[in-house]
Amino acid sequence: MFDKHSYRERDPQISARLRVQHKATRHDQRSQNLRLVLQCILGEGSISRADIARATGLTPATISQLVSQLERDGLVEELGTGPSAGGKPPTLYGVNAAARNIVVVDLSDSERVASVLDLKGTPSYQTTTTSDSLQGEEGIKALYRTIDDLTEQTPAPVLGIGIGTPGVVDSSGTVIEASYLDWHDVPLGALLSERYSLPVHVINNSRAAALAEYSYGExxxxxxxxxxxxxxxxxxxxxxxxxxxxxxxxxxxxxxxxxxxxxxxxxxxxxxxxxxxxxxxxxxxxxxxxxxxxxxxxxxxxxxxxxxxxxxxxxxxxxxxxxxxxxxxxxxxxxxxxxxxxxxxxxxxxxxxxxxxxxxxxxxxxxxxxxxxxxxxxxxxRTGDQAVRMGAAALVVSQELGVV
Ligand SMILES: [Zn+2]
Structure with a gap:
């Protein structure tokens, strides 16, 4: 699911579909260029270093360094060789989707669905919790149990946790008001990041659906x-x-x-x-x-x-x-x-x-x-009943890797 976008450096605001715009220019240029290259590789599926250089406007030498870095991080892998343009056939690179997992939970309904996804959004584990006690303090405990379970089922390091919840959520991940869940000023993002020592992104469920449709709905x-x-x-x-x-x-x-x-x-x-x-x-x-x-x-x-x-x-x-x-x-x-x-x-x-x-x-x-x-x-x-989870995952990937 994270495989069909063009690329550019991103800014910290929530934004899904990204385009090639310009090279990074600020002091953390290397980090931004890493994101740019990763997004390029993710967007193309498989691509040579020369084509990454053409798409991003970065020099071939810089691309070589950045691709090596991404390979060392496990995020990018060699996929084989592409057609020769006269000389040596180029090595093609792709994102190693299995390198990281994302844990996502959709709190929208009484049937609470949670998944472990890889970087391309393919689920490796999924649970559905149906219970009458998903509200208030009990609801938070039930969410802990769900995430406890999911984090034990992750074959790769977890990039982050994405939660799609009904109600009003502020930018810090605090649920200001979710009447359906009987949550009022619940600092959900802080509670979860403290408990799991992972980046946590909490988003209103309709907004998550909107991000999913914008990113993957074509x-x-x-x-x-x-x-x-x-x-x-x-x-x-x-x-x-x-x-x-x-x-x-x-x-x-x-x-x-x-x-x-x-x-x-x-x-x-x-x-x-x-x-x-x-x-x-x-x-x-x-x-x-x-x-x-x-x-x-x-x-x-x-x-x-x-x-x-x-x-x-x-x-x-x-x-x-x-x-x-x-x-x-x-x-x-x-x-x-x-x-x-x-x-x-x-x-x-x-x-x-x-x-x-x-x-x-x-x-x-x-x-x-x-x-x-x-x-x-x-x-x-067009994202069906996965919309909220896909949107929450897109948010984690975009915020943590700068790509979607
Ligand atoms: Zn009402």
Whole structure:
């Protein structure tokens, strides 16, 4: 998964897809050039030193030194020789994906999925924890148990831990507010880095999904609005390839916008929030009486609902249409403010299939200026149920190695 990008030195802000821009110029030039070369090798899959020099603008002598350094670190390995251009066939280099592991946990849902990944995002170990006690202090202890287990299953040194969590997360990794997890001002990043003595990166789950879609979804867009509908509803906003965090790290918290005043109570304390109308728990409750089978994962329930709607089940069609209308109410305003063309829907509602997307498009069409509606490119996410973990891993790799 970390294999299709071009390269440039990166800056410390969250940014996913990177481009060749210029050589490093600051005092830590060697370190930055190492990152540049690593990103180049990762992006190409296999490449000769001469081609790295051409792609990065660095001298062949510098490239030789840097590639040797990366080989000594175990991050790069020889892959054989490429076609000769007349002389000696060039040696090709590639990233040794197995050289480092990344531990990632997605805290989005009651089915908590955690993985050990290699540098290309291939999982070598995965667990799913289903428990009623994933909230509050118990939730932190459960997370420790999960990571304890994962860190014992890592064949290579761990580059870092990536956590995708619902709620508002600040840049230090403190979860300011995650009502669903009953976490308030929990310094999760600090707790985990102290316990495991590893770099830890904590990111809001919708933002993680947005990073994954931007990095690996091949959307060909620099601006993305990625909406995640699962246990909660949230959005990740990418403007010019950067996550827009907002002044208090709360940009994208659309799940607690009230769409039904006086409606159902929400765990955030208000009533009638979008999450009380369009998040998975409420939808499962509404769908179950109309489904033949209600066993299995939440994703299977949504999949069965999509199939039943396609077979003409009118009650389920109405639930799906209402969900689209409620979501569109908030998205229309968001789109009108941001003027983003590409809107990506991720999470379990993708199991509803095309009719849901069509209905959502119609509802948004009816609610915004035709200038905005005519440019709208609505689609489902392409990173599936791995989106949050892929985004968290991309964040660890980009922050720790300067590449993604
Ligand atoms: Zn709420």
């Amino acid at each position: 959307h060909e867009a620099e601006n993305l609005l990625v909406v995640k509908v699962g246990n909660g509803v949230g959005a990740g906003v990418l403007l010019d390839g950067r996550i827009h965090g907002g002044e208090d790290s709360a940009a994208g918290e659309i799940g607690h916008v009230v769409v039904n005043p006086g409606g159902l109570p929400c765990y955030c304390g208000k009533t009638g929030c979008l999450e009380t109308m369009a998040a998975a728990p409420r939808l499962v409750e509404a769908l179950e009486p109309h489904l033949d089978t209600t066993s299995g994962t939440i994703r299977k329930i949504f999949s069965a609902a999509g199939a039943a709607a396609a077979d003409g089940n009118e009650a389920i069609q109405e639930i799906i249409n209402n969900t689209a209308r409620n979501l569109a109410t908030v998205l229309a305003t968001t789109i009108a403010v941001l003027d983003i063309h590409r809107v990506v829907i991720t999470g379990v509602v993708s199991e509803f299939g095309d009719p849901f997307l069509d209905r959502l498009r119609d509802e948004i069409d009816d609610a915004v200026l035709s200038t905005l509606a005519s440019k709208l490119e609505l689609c489902y996410g």
